[in-house]
Amino acid sequence: xxxxxxLRLIDESVLCWLATSSASGQPSVSPKxxxxxYNSDSIIIANIASPNxxxxxxxxxxxxxxxxxxxTQKGRQVRGAVQERRRGDDGFEAMERVLVELTGGxxxxxxxxRVIAEDVSEIIAPxxxxxxxxxxxxxxESAMIRYGVQPRx
Numbered sequence: 001x002x003x004x005x006x007l008r009l010i011d012e013s014v015l016c017w018l019a020t021s022s023a024s025g026q027p028s029v030s031p032k033x034x035x036x037x038y039n040s041d042s043i044i045i046a047n048i049a050s051p052n053x054x055x056x057x058x059x060x061x062x063x064x065x066x067x068x069x070x071x072t073q074k075g076r077q078v079r080g081a082v083q084e085r086r087r088g089d090d091g092f093e094a095m096e097r098v099l100v101e102l103t104g105g106x107x108x109x110x111x112x113x114r115v116i117a118e119d120v121s122e123i124i125a126p127x128x129x130x131x132x133x134x135x136x137x138x139x140x141e142s143a144m145i146r147y148g149v150q151p152r153x
Contacts, residue, residue, distance in 0.1 A: 001041050001117040006076050010037050013067035013075070018045060018113065020056035020063050020082070028052050034107060035065075036098050042116045043078055046099045046109035053113065057084050063115050066123060070147065071140045073125035080118035086111045 002010075010016075019029045030053055034046035043065050047054055057063065063082035068075030085092040095112045103109075127134045144150040 001120060002037055002043075002078070003120075006078070006120060007037050007040075009067055009069060009074075009076055010035070010043065012069050014070075016043070016045065016065050016067040018050075018053055018063060018065055018115075020053050021060050022056050023059035028056055034099055034102050034109065035067075036102060038095060038098060038114065042080075042114050044095045044099060045113040045115070046103070046107070047084065047111040047113055048107060048109045050113075054084055054111065057082050057113060063113070065115050068123055071143045072136045073127075073139045073143065074136070075123040077121045077123055078115060078117045078119075079121075080116045082113055082115045084111050084113055 015031045015033060016035045017029055018032050019027060021027045030050060032045045032048075032050075034048065036044055038044040045065070061081055061083075063080065065078045066075060085095060087093075087096075091114075092112060095114065099109065099112065125139060127139065141150075145152050
């Protein structure tokens with residue numbers, strides 16, 4: 001389900017955004033810094049300090065993970081079932097190894113959220129649709145200025 005484009009975007013992204021909702025449907029979106037693809041069908045996310053996300057996952061079991069390359073302004077949304085795994089749970093150690101490699105062991109986490117991809121859709125800046133001649137290079141140049149990587153003018 002996670003094709004090579006999705007895997008590349010995951011690797012290029014600094015943050016992902018995890019959207020969950022409570023049993024009553026109250027939505028919550030929070031940034032996550034430590035995440036990776038897993039078994040080509042899932043995204044795993046370190047639960048560093050996310051009690052609301054953990055509660056929602058236990059109550060609802062569905063999630064949406066979004067990640068965007070801020071320069072090209074393209075990304076993906078991955079929707080699916082989500083599980084929380086803790087030390088001692090099946091598969092926790094394998095997922096933990098992947099995430100510890102990203103943190104170098106310097107950022108402790110309480111558990112791992114695993115979003116099993118059921119649907120993947122594109123995220124794309126509106127400019128690409130409204131101005132079909134827009135190129136990724138145009139978007140990158142604009143973003144470099146907007147984010148202060150290059151000076152204006």
